[in-house]
Amino acid sequence: MTLPDAAENAADAAQMARICWYYFKEGQTQEAIAQRLKITRKRVNQILGDARQNGFVQITIASSIGPCHELETALVATFGLRQAIVVPSPLAGGDARPLVGAAAGQYVSEHLPPAGALGISWGGTINAAAQNLARRRGMNNRVVLLCGGLAESTLVNPYDNAAMMARALDATCYYITAPMFAESRTLRDALVASEPIRSVLAMVPTLDLALLSAIDLSKQSKPLEYGVISRATWQSLRDAGAVGDICGHYLDAEGHTVDHPLTSLVVSPKLDDLRRVPELVLAAGSRQKVAIIRAAIRAGLCHVLITDEDAAKDLAQG
């Protein structure tokens, strides 16, 4: 597999754009396009597939009434949210993250002010959001990654996420150049106090919007699967009552931070700084995240919730 969003060279990009134009805008058949451009139909097919894959073409559904309108109003009413966006859950019980992420990308595109500063956390949902941002050029946006990095690159790496997001917005990107979890409390404190990291964390209260995702501690949790946290840590976090984390802050069902050694190792913005962001958008879907979503809302970390139908139903019912 090539790089997920290889910009390739200009000629290729132009041809891709042309093919997409003929196909999606003009409604030409792949065969016709292939003949016109003197390439094989298969090639056209491939290019179109790639283009959809990596967000080169974006499909937006412009409707004042979304498909799950009742659930949205129910969530707003129940939790006192500013807004809720609920997208249909995947039919075949598939992965909700690309879908929730797509909606999140669209939301951010529409709500991040020009020259705005965007904070992001990381994960598959955020990754999908990045691919669904409307591209901006030269608007002086800033992207701030709200967590440290992972040494071992998994499929979804925080730095990758942030870079992709920044590229889509033509934004300057600010990274926390530290591991997500420091090895010791002393090291964590030293890192947080040290220059490049302190200055990035200091940007948090100046953000215009933060796009947060929720990481759950269920058995199907991705970080567990990818080995971001060990099984032992996972178990002890659960024992401590945690249902997941938002940006490295582990919360119990009530939305209070749990008492656990890990909490003093995390390099991330303070909760109070996060709460100072004028618009906190939480993008997280699927049943396994219901508990942490509810906790996040209770913790005052969610003004706008973007989720899927399954999770929304559970949330709305109680």
Place this chain on the structure above:
Amino acid sequence: MTLPDAAENAADAAQMARICWYYFKEGQTQEAIAQRLKITRKRVNQILGDARQNGFVQITIASSIGPCHELETALVATFGLRQAIVVPSPLAGGDARPLVGAAAGQYVSEHLPPAGALGISWGGTINAAAQNLARRRGMNNRVVLLCGGLAESTLVNPYDNAAMMARALDATCYYITAPMFAESRTLRDALVASEPIRSVLAMVPTLDLALLSAIDLSKQSKPLEYGVISRATWQSLRDAGAVGDICGHYLDAEGHTVDHPLTSLVVSPKLDDLRRVPELVLAAGSRQKVAIIRAAIRAGLCHVLITDEDAAKDLAQG
């Protein structure tokens, strides 16, 4: 045929949104969606077709390098434009207006400030633009129609255009409640001086952006075809040296207004008022419009040009 963009009722809209979501976002097959929703595949197919037709789903190609990048830079350089957007011409020599309009809609979506005031002229291109606007809600936009109406409703009617545009932006719409061409000069003057019309025309200098289209005087000109102007008038305009009009102002190849009786009958904003709009976007494509496009640029009525490849080539070369 039903209304082109019948909003239908909420339930229908929600189902349409859901179907589009499953199909375009999740990539489900029409068959699968039909089964899931207990409707026939044909119905799904129809709904998807409708949705694409009337701009319910919008497909945008997010590329920094468009398919005709060289032509764009050439046009900017040659004519001193702020920006040029060139889209591929229709393959089978079809109608360029929906394509140019689609690009125009996207441009306006991205450049009209929140709570901005948008002026529009009319025609098939503008119509297509309206269907390709990103929907806005409650942003207090305003839409001002920059020409009078037509008594006889053709396929593309100015009032229709404006209403569609306003609906997409959830904007208040201001119409010039007068015919496009008054019967006599006296009547024109009386109309322009009279209340509802004067106040709308007075809004022109306060616009943030105007989306203009160009009407040519070639034999294939749509207004001629639809009988908006008589053949005799058409001939006399050509004899007077006119190559087309922008918002009712007939220009010769050099961009000067022509001397012709019709010019004193048109109910429309003054050229100087138009020129005061900070961003004039001209959306017009196909070869037959090259002359009037060039005239409009020379007349200072075009900061941003959105056109198609054929026209762009002619413009750049000649």
Place this chain on the structure above:
DNA sequence: CACCAGACGACACATATGTGACGTCAATGG
């Protein structure tokens, strides 16, 4: 020079999609 990996073209074929023909049924109007 021999070799090999990978890109690409030429098929081939199973599905998916768009559309037409035709029958049914319910609402509408005389």
Place this chain on the structure above:
DNA sequence: CCATTGACGTCACATATGTGTCGTCTGGTG
């Protein structure tokens, strides 16, 4: 009450699409 009409379901079928296989070419690489 009955005829008309139009919306919608079923079936059918021509295209369009996505994907797999195989052979060729090309550009490294030892």
